[in-house]
Amino acid sequence: MPKVLEFKLPDLGEGLTEAEIVRWLVAVGDVVAIDQPVVEVETAKAMVEVPCPYGGVVTARFGEEGTELPVGAPLLTVAVGAPEAADAESSEYSGNVLVGYGTGEAVRRRRRVRPAPVGAPPATAPGTPSAPAESTAPAASPAPVASAARAEGASPGHARGAVVATAAATAGGPVPVISPLVRKLARENGVDLRGLTGSGPDGLILRGDVESALRAQDQPVSAPETVPVAAGSATAGTRIPLRGIRGAVADKLARSRTEIPDATCWVDADATELMAARAAMNAVGGPKISVLALLARICTAALDRYPELNSTVDTAAREIVRLPSVHLGFAAQTERGLVVPVVRDAQARSAASLSEEFARLTEAARAGTLTPGDLTGGTFTLNNYGVFGVDGSTPIINHPEAAMLGVGRIVPKPWVHQGELAVRQVVQLSLTFDHRVCDGGTAGGFLRYVADCVEQPAVLLRTL
Known part of the structure; x- marks a missing residue:
């Protein structure tokens, strides 16, 4: 066997x-x-x-x-x-699955014992398969039930559960339903399962039975769960579960707002020279240098001057922990929500290396193939919200980091250049920082240095 x-x-x-x-x-x-x-x-x-x-x-x-x-x-x-x-x-077995999971030892064979429903006989009725064991082959279920399970898209485990449910219902237990999804559909739409006659084997209630009842009531088959809202507006709203990546982002943002006493400062900068320098770099051939990579290189130079902003707060020990390396996160919007991939040791990378790593992580984010390691361990975040066509914002710090630099769109604007009015490429830079790690003077100095490098990229040569 x-x-x-x-x-x-x-x-x-x-x-x-x-x-x-x-x-x-x-x-x-x-x-x-x-x-x-x-x-x-x-x-x-x-x-x-x-x-x-x-x-x-x-x-x-x-x-x-x-x-x-x-x-x-x-x-x-x-x-x-x-x-x-x-x-x-x-x-x-291979012994190589994922972090923390070893397969060097066979799984012990165990049985899962299901409590009998109230009023049900202590033993399973003759001919009825027992509840599935966690580490044994599924018991053979009667052909009609298995066919019904396949019709509903259920696994054999669900088919076995249906047989047990039938026996329990006969003894005064719960209503026999082919799968939990059918029960959920009925509950969300207010259908009383005890008032339905199941069309499945042995009277099992199938999804089609619930849908027929909904059509008879002239209600939508999959009406969303609703919640009342304030008077004077719509009478109902759609509930969207906060789970997965979106739920994790929601928790982190809420925690940031709750725990971090943040402040924001901003400045407009003339990015004309930065854009000209990028064009000159890309004109000589080789991999293209992105604007984000240049801004990241500026950030790492600024953090070298102002290390207070590359830190975290240990609330339990009441200590500020300054971090030795810059693991630079950057915000990336995907179909599944906002994610923040992390470039490791950004302070040791060139503009070309940063461009390559940004491109790799962005593609992985869009494809949904980022690993947990790609999304954790950041020490400072760069948020280029200018890609959404907006000029400014007040970023929320990516907890437990201490600061985030936001970058708006770079657009032609009237600007006083060398004493004369001219059209220049202007960008708004905003820094949100944890006021526990530094005062406004340090934050302002960091932001001013970033702006100076944007306006005069040659300033960077002093630190390269």
Whole structure:
């Protein structure tokens, strides 16, 4: 007989404790190879593909797309072949999955005991499969139920649950429903399941039964959950869950506003000479230098002069911790929300190296392939909101950093140059800083130095 192994959601590193299933890459019955990606999950840091350390046949999946699972929860089970072959490490598991997850030891076979519903008999009815074991092959379920499960897009595990639900309902337990998704659909739309007659085997209530009831009530099938709002405005609003990357950003911004006594100063700068210097660099051939890379190089030079802004506050110890390296974060907008990839040791990079790294991380952000390590450990953030066509902003500090430099769009404006009115390329620079790490004089000095380098790039030559 084949040995069935359970693959659990591994530790994804960086203190992450849960992940949302975005897309299953395999189905029950598929043959998978060792280290083949089987599911795409989104954490608070990034979207990653999770490889399975076992090779064999997928016998069960746990969790629908959109479900959040904690680290250590079962993802799927795999039948890996005969017990003799399963005992060989080279054919059973790879030992190389993700951070903190080892596969050097076979998973113990355990049984999950489900409490019987109130009023139900203590033993399972004859012919009814038992609840699935965490590390054993799924019990064979009756063909009609399995067919219904496939019709609803449910896994065999859900089919087994449906049989148990049927037996429980017969004994006065809960209403028999084919899957939790059907129950959720009914709950969100106010449908009483006890008033429905299930069209599935043994009276199981299917998704189509709930949808038919909704159509009969002349209600939308998937009406969004609503919440009342103030009088005089719309009577309802759509609820959007704050989870994944968007939820993590919301938590970090709220924490920044709560914990950090921030202040903002800003200045307009003539960027004409900076743009001319960039054009000259790119005219000689080779990889193109981006404006963001030049601004990053200016930031690292300014932080060398004003190290107070490359720090963090240890609130427990009541200490300011000045950091030795500049790990420069930059804000990037993606379809899944705002992310802040981090360029490591930015102070040691040239403009060309910074341009290359910005391009790599931006592409990874858009593709959703950033790793947790790409999104953590920043010490200072550069936010180029000028790409949205705005001139200025008051940035929110990326907790637990101490400052963020915001850069508006560079546009032609009237400007007094060498005593005469002229049209120059002007940009607004804004610095939001933690007032605990420095006073306004230090913050103003930093911002003025950045502006001077933007207006006269030759100032940088003194520090290169």
